[in-house]
Amino acid sequence: MIEIILMLFGGAVMLFGALGILRFPDVYTRLHAATKCDTGGAMGIILALILIMDAPAVVRAKFLVLAFLIAMINPMVSHAIARGAYRYGVKPKVVVDMYAWDNS
Amino acid sequence: MSRVPFYLKERLEALRERVLREEFEASKLPPWERVVLTWAVLMTFWVVVSGSFSANNLALGAVVTLIIAAFMRDLLTEDIRRSGNIIEKLIYFAFIYLPQYLVIMAFRLLESNLKVAKNVIFMDINPGIVKIKTDLHSDTGVTILANSITLTPGTLTLDVKKKLDGTYLYIHWIDLETLNREKAGEKIKGDIEEWLKKVFW
Numbered sequence: 001m002i003e004i005i006l007m008l009f010g011g012a013v014m015l016f017g018a019l020g021i022l023r024f025p026d027v028y029t030r031l032h033a034a035t036k037c038d039t040g041g042a043m044g045i046i047l048a049l050i051l052i053m054d055a056p057a058v059v060r061a062k063f064l065v066l067a068f069l070i071a072m073i074n075p076m077v078s079h080a081i082a083r084g085a086y087r088y089g090v091k092p093k094v095v096v097d098m099y100a101w102d103n104s
Numbered sequence: 105m106s107r108v109p110f111y112l113k114e115r116l117e118a119l120r121e122r123v124l125r126e127e128f129e130a131s132k133l134p135p136w137e138r139v140v141l142t143w144a145v146l147m148t149f150w151v152v153v154s155g156s157f158s159a160n161n162l163a164l165g166a167v168v169t170l171i172i173a174a175f176m177r178d179l180l181t182e183d184i185r186r187s188g189n190i191i192e193k194l195i196y197f198a199f200i201y202l203p204q205y206l207v208i209m210a211f212r213l214l215e216s217n218l219k220v221a222k223n224v225i226f227m228d229i230n231p232g233i234v235k236i237k238t239d240l241h242s243d244t245g246v247t248i249l250a251n252s253i254t255l256t257p258g259t260l261t262l263d264v265k266k267k268l269d270g271t272y273l274y275i276h277w278i279d280l281e282t283l284n285r286e287k288a289g290e291k292i293k294g295d296i297e298e299w300l301k302k303v304f305w
Binding site: 019020032033039043071075078 | 149151152153155156157209210213214216217220221223224227229230231232233234235247250251254255257258260261262263265274276278280283
């Protein structure tokens with residue numbers, strides 16, 4: 001029962017992330033949708049797979065290594081993309097920009 | 105600080121950096137504790153990845169990870185604060201600190217997913233880039249703090265700048281509430297910084 005709820009939750013969160021990439025106005029807000037929804041959705045699906053699979057506990061623990069790697073790498077890549085876009089010259093649509101105050 | 109003449113100011117900053125450096129060197133772990141910590145982490149990884157508990161396999165893993173840990177002891181444990189006995193600290197870390205952090209981050213991730221879904225449906229965004237300050241100095245601590253900030257609801261780390269009195273982070277905030285640095289820092293960092301300051305330098 002719990003694994004079906006987790007799987008549906010992961011799918012729904014992934015769907016909202018894809019919708020956010022289409023609807024948000026600029027690069028940085030789209031990165032918000034991509035990072036958070038991908039990490040949360042992948043976590044939900046991995047937990048559901050751990051519960052579904054019938055195998056000894058050591059084999060299930062390999063999924064936890066995968067979850068740890070996703071949780072470390074996903075925010076790092078989004079940080080690299082955001083910084084690279086700012087350095088390249090993509091202007092954010094924001095109310096206040098303290099990064100531009102310090103760098104120009 | 106602003107009334108100090110410029111030729112003295114440079115000198116004062118060099119002095120303060122030296123004090124910081126010496127404090128850092130004094131609070132590092134001794135070498136054998138670093139080897140033991142690295143060995144414990146690598147051995148856990150070996151057992152999980154190889155997936156069998158036969159004596160042959162465990163002995164091979166222990167020898168190989170001990171050799172690797174002796175060479176690579178500074179890579180993983182450079183920034184950990186020294187406090188108390190090592191066995192006590194390992195048990196504290198594995199059974200109290202780590203579950204606490206995982207529970208906090210799991211609930212924040214859930215909240216941020218729901219918040220992004222709400223933002224996508226209603227489009228009530230008011231973005232802005234703010235600057236906050238943390239007291240962490242080490243690379244590992246700042247990395248984990250920036251990753252945690254990216255996963256908390258409504259914030260994304262843009263850039264990191266290291267200064268002498270602390271580290272400054274530039275945050276893209278999707279729903280701007282305040283511009284004051286202390287209030288924004290308290291809202292964005294929450295209790296994660298307090299948690300990280302107990303473990304990392």
